[in-house]
Amino acid sequence: MIFNCKNFLAFIATLSLNLMMPSVSLAAGTIDGNIEQQPVNTTAIIMFAVFVISTLGISYWSSKKTQSSSDFYTAGGNISGLQNGTAIAGDFMSAASFLGISGLMFMFGFDGLIFAIGAMAGWPMLLFLLAKRIRNMGSYTFTDVVSLRLDRTKIRSVGIGGTITVVVMYLIAQMVGAGKLIQLLFGLPYETAVITVGILVIAYVTFGGMLATTWVQIIKAVLLLSGATIIAVLVLMETGFSFDAVLAGAVANHPKGEAILHPGVLYNDPIQVATVLVSMSFGILGLPHILMRLFTVANIQEAKRSVYVASTLIGYFYLALIIIGFGTIFFLYQQPQLFVDGKIIGGGNMVAIHLANVVGGDLLMGFMSAVAFATILAVVAGLTVSGAAAISHDLYAGIICKGEPDAATELRITRITTVVIGIIAIALGILFQNENVAFLAAMPMVVAASVNFPVLFLALFWSGTTTRGAISGAVVGLLASVILIVIGPQVWVSVLGNERALFPYNYPALFTMPVAFLVAYLVSKADRSERAAIDRQNYHDLIIRSEYGTEKALSVAKH
Amino acid sequence: MNDEKQLQQQRRRDIAANVRQRFLFTGIFLILYSSVVLLYTESGAWLSQPFFSDYISGAVWLIVALIVIFIALEKLFLHLRK
Numbered sequence: 001m002i003f004n005c006k007n008f009l010a011f012i013a014t015l016s017l018n019l020m021m022p023s024v025s026l027a028a029g030t031i032d033g034n035i036e037q038q039p040v041n042t043t044a045i046i047m048f049a050v051f052v053i054s055t056l057g058i059s060y061w062s063s064k065k066t067q068s069s070s071d072f073y074t075a076g077g078n079i080s081g082l083q084n085g086t087a088i089a090g091d092f093m094s095a096a097s098f099l100g101i102s103g104l105m106f107m108f109g110f111d112g113l114i115f116a117i118g119a120m121a122g123w124p125m126l127l128f129l130l131a132k133r134i135r136n137m138g139s140y141t142f143t144d145v146v147s148l149r150l151d152r153t154k155i156r157s158v159g160i161g162g163t164i165t166v167v168v169m170y171l172i173a174q175m176v177g178a179g180k181l182i183q184l185l186f187g188l189p190y191e192t193a194v195i196t197v198g199i200l201v202i203a204y205v206t207f208g209g210m211l212a213t214t215w216v217q218i219i220k221a222v223l224l225l226s227g228a229t230i231i232a233v234l235v236l237m238e239t240g241f242s243f244d245a246v247l248a249g250a251v252a253n254h255p256k257g258e259a260i261l262h263p264g265v266l267y268n269d270p271i272q273v274a275t276v277l278v279s280m281s282f283g284i285l286g287l288p289h290i291l292m293r294l295f296t297v298a299n300i301q302e303a304k305r306s307v308y309v310a311s312t313l314i315g316y317f318y319l320a321l322i323i324i325g326f327g328t329i330f331f332l333y334q335q336p337q338l339f340v341d342g343k344i345i346g347g348g349n350m351v352a353i354h355l356a357n358v359v360g361g362d363l364l365m366g367f368m369s370a371v372a373f374a375t376i377l378a379v380v381a382g383l384t385v386s387g388a389a390a391i392s393h394d395l396y397a398g399i400i401c402k403g404e405p406d407a408a409t410e411l412r413i414t415r416i417t418t419v420v421i422g423i424i425a426i427a428l429g430i431l432f433q434n435e436n437v438a439f440l441a442a443m444p445m446v447v448a449a450s451v452n453f454p455v456l457f458l459a460l461f462w463s464g465t466t467t468r469g470a471i472s473g474a475v476v477g478l479l480a481s482v483i484l485i486v487i488g489p490q491v492w493v494s495v496l497g498n499e500r501a502l503f504p505y506n507y508p509a510l511f512t513m514p515v516a517f518l519v520a521y522l523v524s525k526a527d528r529s530e531r532a533a534i535d536r537q538n539y540h541d542l543i544i545r546s547e548y549g550t551e552k553a554l555s556v557a558k559h
Numbered sequence: 560m561n562d563e564k565q566l567q568q569q570r571r572r573d574i575a576a577n578v579r580q581r582f583l584f585t586g587i588f589l590i591l592y593s594s595v596v597l598l599y600t601e602s603g604a605w606l607s608q609p610f611f612s613d614y615i616s617g618a619v620w621l622i623v624a625l626i627v628i629f630i631a632l633e634k635l636f637l638h639l640r641k
Contacts, residue, residue, distance in 0.1 A: 113622050114595065121592050124629045128584040128636060247614035261616040262607035263598045270599040277595060304640075308633050315626045322623065461578070544567075547574045 043366025062208030072209035073140040081302035085309025090221030095372040103348030105325025109260025116318040122284025123311035136549035142291040151467040163288040163390040175429025185369040198426035220378040234359035235327035253333035279507035283445030286452030289386035449509040450477035454516040463539035466532040473520025484508035
């Protein structure tokens with residue numbers, strides 16, 4: 001399976017950049033031509049079958065505990081901080097992180113680590129800035145938080161729009177990438193892979209809701225961390241546990257030599273690097289399916305503990321990836337049978353799998369392939385829960401029923417929505433099979449950073465925020481994000497075929513986020529409407545609750 | 560009534576202190592985080608050479624250190640907020 005020379009580097013750079021998205025954004029659309037199927041990987045399929053059977057069992061068990069909307073959205077608020085933190089880490093550490101960062105490091109050395117640190121960076125800020133107030137102010141989604149303060153109907157519409165936009169774009173990138181990746185790893189036809197992922201996610205989420213999703217993510221996190229640890233240890237064992245020796249070998253093997261040890265092979269523009277770092281870190285703060293996890297625990301202490309546990313596990317994972325990334329260079333260049341016409345078989349996404357094979361044989365390779373598939377399932381499940389909550393809770397219960405829905409109807413709508421989202425995900429995955437969807441992996445992070453985060457932050461921390469200001473900021477943030485991505489390299493050049501991009505950066509949140517903040521601020525300051533006075537007063541009325549919470553807020557999550 | 564008012568005022572002062580602490584931690588974090596960008600400028604070029612070993616560059620050490628420091632900052636934050 002060989003990518004043609006013309007698109008190989010573009011594929012690695014673009015796909016791997018996109019693979020770094022916190023909730024797994026695999027974009028395979030930059031591959032030119034058809035991917036040939038690998039031989040069927042029996043070991044991987046068997047391991048994956050074990051994973052699927054056990055997680056379907058968990059879903060069945062979870063379905064008996066999922067009897068209300070609260071159970072569906074937040075697992076009844078009964079997840080512990082340790083479990084939730086592990087699930088968050090499982091949701092976040094994607095196949096994309098494992099495969100994509102390794103692939104980037106294999107090609108470009110140190111510069112691949114920019115994505116590791118970028119993906120890590122959102123978590124401290126989530127803990128410091130947002131976790132407490134979100135947890136104290138909301139019940140199921142982040143839209144609950146902002147609608148408590150601002151005009152419920154209008155701001156919920158913005159929140160729903162932001163959530164659905166992020167979820168749909170992620171789903172497209174996920175499903176297309178899942179199909180391509182599973183073709184590579186398992187030798188299954190693309191459509192089979194996409195339909196399998198979709199059906200499994202529908203099964204998990206429809207019946208088991210957030211509880212099943214949580215346990216799928218926990219299991220996947222444990223498997224992924226274990227696999228990464230085993231690979232890292234095996235790499236170091238080859239050099240007597242000397243990382244220096246691994247780097248020495250990598251330098252000796254890589255065409256770029258010592259340059260791979262320091263910045264400058266992939267990026268040499270500090271602004272470009274800054275755009276990536278800002279988009280990734282602030283994007284995490286606006287991802288609806290991540291924020292939703294703050295409500296699955298019983299209280300604020302457990303919510304904060306969740307974030308800390310997630311951060312620690314994710315940090316550990318990326319430290320292991322440093323060894324794995326350089327390990328790919330050390331080992332794979334010594335295996336000429338892995339290269340055809342100077343290019344690695346399967347492309348950059350396969351280097352970590354090849355490494356697993358070299359250091360651990362077929363068994364480890366099969367295990368990591370199964371884990372990669374499990375990772376995709378876990379992330380798509382998380383996105384599906386978030387999307388379903390946006391429709392059933394935010395739209396139906398919050399807007400249509402004005403906050404007083406019939407409980408049984410809401411749960412039924414939630415389940416129906418889940419099935420519909422699953423079907424849409426399958427359809428989108430098949431529809432976009434041959435399209436260049438790379439830009440769709442950048443957009444969710446940029447939208448989350450430029451739309452969701454500014455609205456959330458200003459609603460929580462600034463008394464002057466008004467509904468009109470928040471909506472204006474959100475709309476401008478969204479427009480700016482879409483426009484700058486369209487005129488940027490990923491769309492203007494790669495999709496539309498122009499020679500040069502009108503805007504030089506793929507991740508424009510460095511520019512769009514401040515614009516959104518500025519517009520929200522200016523419009524809020526100028527807003528003299530009656531509603532504005534209510535919005536400002538709400539901040540003061542809710543400040544105590546935002547810091548100390550209420551029994552009612554806690555009991556909603558525990559219901 | 561006076562007690563209630565005083566309690567509210569004390570709470571608001573506490574909240575203001577909490578927010579200042581949060582923003583302080585966030586500010587420290589952002590300053591540390593921005594050091595990654597410096598690696599791609601003239602002022603960060605000195606980190607390209609190896610430190611404490613023959614091959615591990617200052618840049619790699621920086622990434623490792625930042626990951627560890629971020630986790631430590633979170634731990635400190637949780638400890639102070641207990």
